[in-house]
Amino acid sequence: MTDKKEVMRLQELAYQAKYDLCKLCGLYSGSIHMGGDMSMIDVLTCLFQHTMRVSPELAQNPERDRFILSKGHGAACMYVVMAQKGFFEYQEICDTYGKVGSKFGQHPCKTRLPMLDASTGSLGHGLPISVGLAASGRQRGQTHRVFCMMGDGETCEGSVWEAAMTGHALGLGNLVAVVDRNRQLMTSFSEGSIKLDPYADKWRAFGWNVIEIPDGNDMNQIVEALDKLPASSGSKPTAVIANTVKGKGISFMERQIKWHAGSLNETDLAIALSDLDAAMEKQRKEL
Numbered sequence: 548m549t550d551k552k553e554v555m556r557l558q559e560l561a562y563q564a565k566y567d568l569c570k571l572c573g574l575y576s577g578s579i580h581m582g583g584d585m586s587m588i589d590v591l592t593c594l595f596q597h598t599m600r601v602s603p604e605l606a607q608n609p610e611r612d613r614f615i616l617s618k619g620h621g622a623a624c625m626y627v628v629m630a631q632k633g634f635f636e637y638q639e640i641c642d643t644y645g646k647v648g649s650k651f652g653q654h655p656c657k658t659r660l661p662m663l664d665a666s667t668g669s670l671g672h673g674l675p676i677s678v679g680l681a682a683s684g685r686q687r688g689q690t691h692r693v694f695c696m697m698g699d700g701e702t703c704e705g706s707v708w709e710a711a712m713t714g715h716a717l718g719l720g721n722l723v724a725v726v727d728r729n730r731q732l733m734t735s736f737s738e739g740s741i742k743l744d745p746y747a748d749k750w751r752a753f754g755w756n757v758i759e760i761p762d763g764n765d766m767n768q769i770v771e772a773l774d775k776l777p778a779s780s781g782s783k784p785t786a787v788i789a790n791t792v793k794g795k796g797i798s799f800m801e802r803q804i805k806w807h808a809g810s811l812n813e814t815d816l817a818i819a820l821s822d823l824d825a826a827m828e829k830q831r832k833e834l
């Protein structure tokens with residue numbers, strides 16, 4: 548049974564993060580990967596605010612959890628969620644996002660933002676890096692977990708499955724892959740092109756524990772699922788498959804191929820923010 552107060556707290560944080568992300572998108576002159584940001588933002592909020600042992604104070608602690616945003620095109624979403632956790636100021640993101648020399652590039656860059664565990668953006672690299680980090684943690688006798696957030700389209704990359712095999716072979720119970728299963732790639736729907744189903748079975752066949760979240764945009768379900776993660780001392784890595792909706796929560800974005808990435812003009816932004824307000828009002832009444 549999940550703690551209602553905690554779920555409500557996380558919902559409010561996710562709502563604020565969505566708001567911040569939309570406002571950033573309204574300010575920025577280029578495009579932001581809003582579709583996949585809005586699909587993963589609820590899970591990301593739960594990871595940073597509830598599940599993972601991370602904070603600015605723990606930055607130098609070798610036992611802190613590690614996080615790799617393998618779907619690096621979702622950097623803007625990660626930045627706003629990390630800002631909420633106190634890693635940096637939201638205003639600094641707004642002032643510098645995407646500019647030459649900024650800490651906040653369109654893809655995460657560890658050289659500019661040393662608190663990151665990896666630079667990402669070229670899909671299919673996060674899980675191999677995470678396997679290495681998890682194996683290294685094991686060798687050193689550390690107990691932290693390594694979390695790797697991927698897009699479902701990203702898992703078309705062969706390197707993901709090579710890493711999955713290795714994670715199983717090395718018995719990395721300290722490794723958690725989280726897949727944002729929004730069923731959309733960049734220009735197509737997954738099942739209309741590459742056909743990923745039966746998706747959970749694929750991970751099981753590679754020797755992984757699987758935890759499925761039927762609705763990965765429902766905070767109740769997200770908390771319940773992530774609270775079930777097995778101990779990091781186990782011998783099997785875990786794949787959390789979050790079934791989400793691309794563009795979730797914004798009427799003109801949901802399941803729209805053209806909203807893989809885009810920018811928000813003044814009218815779009817007003818609609819987006821009012822959609823978020825209405826959804827949050829409904830959630831407050833329901834809990």
Ligand SMILES: Cc1ncc(C[n+]2csc(CCOP(=O)(O)OP(=O)(O)O)c2C)c(N)n1
Pocket residue numbers: 580582583584586618620668669670671697698699700701702727729731732733793
């Ligand atoms: C190796 C590589 N190939 C292509 C791209 C371009 N690209 C950026 S996002 C994307 C689609 C990814 O789909 P998915 O992983 O499902 O992400 P989401 O739908 O959650 O945004 C592609 C092909 C890339 N970043 N890296």
